[in-house]
Amino acid sequence: MKKITILGSTGSVGTQTLDILSHEPDRYQVEGLAAGNNLQLLIEQANQFKPKSVCLSTKALAEEAAPHLPQGTKVLYGNEGLIEIAADNEADTVVTAIVGSRGLQATLAAIDAGKHIGLANKETLVTAGHIVMQRAFDKGVSILPIDSEHSAIFQCLNGERRSDVNRITLTASGGSFRDRTRAELEGVTVAEALNHPNWSMGAKITIDSATMANKGLEVIEAHWLFGLPYNQIDVLIHPESIIHSYVEFVDHSIIAQLGMPDMRVPIQYALTYPERRPTPTERLQLAKLSTLHFREMDFDRYPCLRFAYESGQAGQSAPTVYNAANETAVARFLASEITFLEIESVIETVLNKHQLVDVPDVEAIAEVDAWARREAASV
Ligand SMILES: NC(=O)C1=CN([C@@H]2O[C@H](COP(=O)(O)OP(=O)(O)OC[C@H]3O[C@@H](n4cnc5c(N)ncnc54)[C@H](OP(=O)(O)O)[C@@H]3O)[C@@H](O)[C@H]2O)C=CC1
Ligand SMILES: CC(=O)[C@@H](O)[C@H](O)COP(=O)(O)O
Ligand SMILES: [Mn+2]
Numbered sequence: 027m028k029k030i031t032i033l034g035s036t037g038s039v040g041t042q043t044l045d046i047l048s049h050e051p052d053r054y055q056v057e058g059l060a061a062g063n064n065l066q067l068l069i070e071q072a073n074q075f076k077p078k079s080v081c082l083s084t085k086a087l088a089e090e091a092a093p094h095l096p097q098g099t100k101v102l103y104g105n106e107g108l109i110e111i112a113a114d115n116e117a118d119t120v121v122t123a124i125v126g127s128r129g130l131q132a133t134l135a136a137i138d139a140g141k142h143i144g145l146a147n148k149e150t151l152v153t154a155g156h157i158v159m160q161r162a163f164d165k166g167v168s169i170l171p172i173d174s175e176h177s178a179i180f181q182c183l184n185g186e187r188r189s190d191v192n193r194i195t196l197t198a199s200g201g202s203f204r205d206r207t208r209a210e211l212e213g214v215t216v217a218e219a220l221n222h223p224n225w226s227m228g229a230k231i232t233i234d235s236a237t238m239a240n241k242g243l244e245v246i247e248a249h250w251l252f253g254l255p256y257n258q259i260d261v262l263i264h265p266e267s268i269i270h271s272y273v274e275f276v277d278h279s280i281i282a283q284l285g286m287p288d289m290r291v292p293i294q295y296a297l298t299y300p301e302r303r304p305t306p307t308e309r310l311q312l313a314k315l316s317t318l319h320f321r322e323m324d325f326d327r328y329p330c331l332r333f334a335y336e337s338g339q340a341g342q343s344a345p346t347v348y349n350a351a352n353e354t355a356v357a358r359f360l361a362s363e364i365t366f367l368e369i370e371s372v373i374e375t376v377l378n379k380h381q382l383v384d385v386p387d388v389e390a391i392a393e394v395d396a397w398a399r400r401e402a403a404s405v
Pocket of ligand 2: 173174175197198199200201225231234235236240241289
């Protein structure tokens, strides 16, 4: 019986993780479920999966939930509650499905407690990759990728020697505006930006996909997960999201991972690795697909991807700034405070203002993150 805690159980990845668990109830036990504000869904999940503890974002929400939870459920709240639920129970694996760098402390607490991590929350690796990876190494826990591209690369690398890798390529759908020119991005609406062609995901990542910041975050995530320099990580536009990513080896062989765009496959693989189990997902039947398309990445069309490479290559505190400025800019766009194209100018402005901090520790990262958010809020 595998014991699982899910941070962000009410979101897109969180609900799909629970869907996977519900198909094989004898294999999994849910230890903890942490949500933000979605009280109703958290109550429903708790009554179905009977976790030992749950967590909500505030004390008020926790008190409101308590009478509706199965008897004996421990109710936690806030950041302290999140850290406790991540670390202080019998879970062997913690699925980090919270959005944003606010997931960092809880992820580190889970690692320190010896839990394996099923990592969806890419922002934690972007903001503090050197700390997360070193901590996981020291504790002997695995960081298993849930992000579809990284799961693909992880699968392609199975049994291969790292020294035989020439480069990896992350595929990018191009997002909601993939067929528009930059001029056609003037005045696009939030609703249009939220309409991803292939994936149904949370709001923040869907906007990131449209600006290509998602792929930028993923390039930095791949750098940390697979220990590759940035000049060995490529991005290719592939509108159908069927090839989830691929590895080219020194002999020019390419190994790719393919499948229908359904997050339940990489989520389950992170939970069952190295075993594979059946999933309740549609089979990919290549004969039914007429064509797959590919386009070279255009860094002028997608400056947010360029900023990510520059931040990753600069290292130090630059990725923290990139991530925090992006999170704030996306929140402002979703609140209709800035336009879609202003997301990239906010990020660029904040990055240009930043004085790099050498190898930041957790405290320095928190300070830089807060600084970047303040700056991005007032650009
Ligand atoms: N969705 C996808 O297909 C993919 C997502 N990812 C990554 O996975 C992560 C989650 O994405 P996604 O599921 O789309 O996001 P969603 O917005 O759908 O879900 C986010 C989750 O985080 C919870 N949350 C927000 N704030 C807090 C808080 N303060 N304390 C505790 N929980 C909080 C939300 O709770 P509530 O709703 O209750 O407020 C919700 O459960 C992101 O890092 C994303 O980049 C990666 C690959 C694919
Ligand atoms: C499903 C997943 O992993 C997302 O990160 C997805 O990749 C987003 O699609 P884009 O390729 O449009 O960024
Ligand atoms: Mn992805």
